[in-house]
Amino acid sequence: MTATDDLNAFKAAVRILNWLDAMGLRTLPIDLNLVRQVLPDTPFGRGSVIKEPADLTWNASEGALVRNPENEIEWGIFVNPKARPERRRFTIAHELGHFILHRTSQPSFLCDKESVYSGIDNLKQIEREADDFASNLLMPGDMLRDRIAGKRIDFHLIGDLAKEFGVSLESMSIRIVKYTEQRAMLVYWDHGFLKYQWPSGEARKTRVRLRKTSDPQEPLYGTLAADDSVEQEWDGVDMTANIWCTSEANDIKIRELKHSYPGGNRVLSLLMLESAPPRQYVRSGWEDEETHDTFDRFIDSGQPPVR
Numbered sequence: 001m002t003a004t005d006d007l008n009a010f011k012a013a014v015r016i017l018n019w020l021d022a023m024g025l026r027t028l029p030i031d032l033n034l035v036r037q038v039l040p041d042t043p044f045g046r047g048s049v050i051k052e053p054a055d056l057t058w059n060a061s062e063g064a065l066v067r068n069p070e071n072e073i074e075w076g077i078f079v080n081p082k083a084r085p086e087r088r089r090f091t092i093a094h095e096l097g098h099f100i101l102h103r104t105s106q107p108s109f110l111c112d113k114e115s116v117y118s119g120i121d122n123l124k125q126i127e128r129e130a131d132d133f134a135s136n137l138l139m140p141g142d143m144l145r146d147r148i149a150g151k152r153i154d155f156h157l158i159g160d161l162a163k164e165f166g167v168s169l170e171s172m173s174i175r176i177v178k179y180t181e182q183r184a185m186l187v188y189w190d191h192g193f194l195k196y197q198w199p200s201g202e203a204r205k206t207r208v209r210l211r212k213t214s215d216p217q218e219p220l221y222g223t224l225a226a227d228d229s230v231e232q233e234w235d236g237v238d239m240t241a242n243i244w245c246t247s248e249a250n251d252i253k254i255r256e257l258k259h260s261y262p263g264g265n266r267v268l269s270l271l272m273l274e275s276a277p278p279r280q281y282v283r284s285g286w287e288d289e290e291t292h293d294t295f296d297r298f299i300d301s302g303q304p305p306v307r
């Protein structure tokens with residue numbers, strides 16, 4: 001068996017983290033320069049050279065991975081110089097994912113946040129895989145689990161963890177909702193309309209459903225998400241869960257948290273629900289490994305997540 005047999009984004013990231021462990025260098029934030037330099041000494045990159053990331057100036061994309069046409073062993077990573085540092089890190093990790101998982105199939109990759117929305121299935125698939133790789137590499141599940149065990153989840157905790165792991169608040173929020181054992185839902189609003197909703201495993205099992213308004217969905221009356229006078233609520237406010245969710249009995253409470261990005265057009269709502277017994281076993285979703293999670297979990301809204 002070679003190192004790349006049966007390889008997927010999750011396994012590839014875990015293997016790299018194990019290599020860092022073996023060197024005593026798995027510390028946070030994960031050192032992407034080190035990963036890039038180590039790869040050519042591993043079965044994932046033997047015989048290749050990955051150049052130091054450079055500014056992407058010849059295209060408006062977020063990132064690119066390009067093979068040097070004059071020297072086929074050499075690959076270059078290019079990153080939008082205007083992006084925030086944590087976003088640049090995610091993009092570099094994403095391009096390293098293409099290098100490991102996809103470089104034998106094409107000589108160049110141009111990557112945007114919106115690529116996962118592309119109508120071309122193959123393109124969407126490889127973009128999701130590169131995103132999965134980046135999430136698993138930058139936010140190792142075991143390190144995250146340790147840090148959230150028994151903790152009250154709010155945007156203060158998520159913000160602290162985002163800093164420690166060197167990722168965006170949104171990336172960390174998505175990851176925490178994935179790892180929490182509580183019933184939780186992350187909702188992203190873009191210019192007043194729902195862009196995606198991301199339920200935790202427990203929320204899935206108990207079939208939490210957002211109350212529908214119009215199509216596209218708008219924030220619900222009585223919620224902080226609908227209240228323009230509240231920009232940030234990082235601790236959360238308790239309310240009756242069925243303001244948000246049709247699935248919840250009258251006595252179930254929900255804690256709503258809100259984070260608005262500068263300019264106010266993009267809003268993250270984090271909903272932490274009181275526990276409730278599972279309604280029925282839901283087969284899809286959580287028992288598989290961490291690959292394809294972006295796809296599986298966004299079926300509800302029909303949209304994959306942004307980073």
Ligand SMILES: [Zn+2]
Pocket residue numbers: 094098109110111112115126127130
């Ligand atoms: Zn890509």
